[in-house]
Amino acid sequence: MANNVQSIEKNIIVKEYGTHVKIIMGSTYCIISCSIHKLSEFVKIVDSMCSKGWDATSGITSDDGMVFQSMSKMSINNNQSNSN
Secondary structure, three states: OOOEEEEOOEEEEEEEEOOOOOEEEEOOOOEEEEEHHHHHHHHHHHHHHOOOOOOOOOOOOEEEEEEEEEEEOOEEEEEEEEOO
């Protein structure tokens, strides 16, 4: 569960999980970041997001002691139009 949630722009929120994992999230796209020293927490969050219908969109990236994973989720409108 997120210990801190804040809105940074309309429809964009930042969720912090502990002190090491952060998600910048829109309605259909998000970026998860984490310190390379807490990868087990990162994996737990990515697994949790996948179980909630999010898909990893590319390989993992790292920079300056952090790892990043982008994820996407089809909007409800896209799901309805694709089912017709």
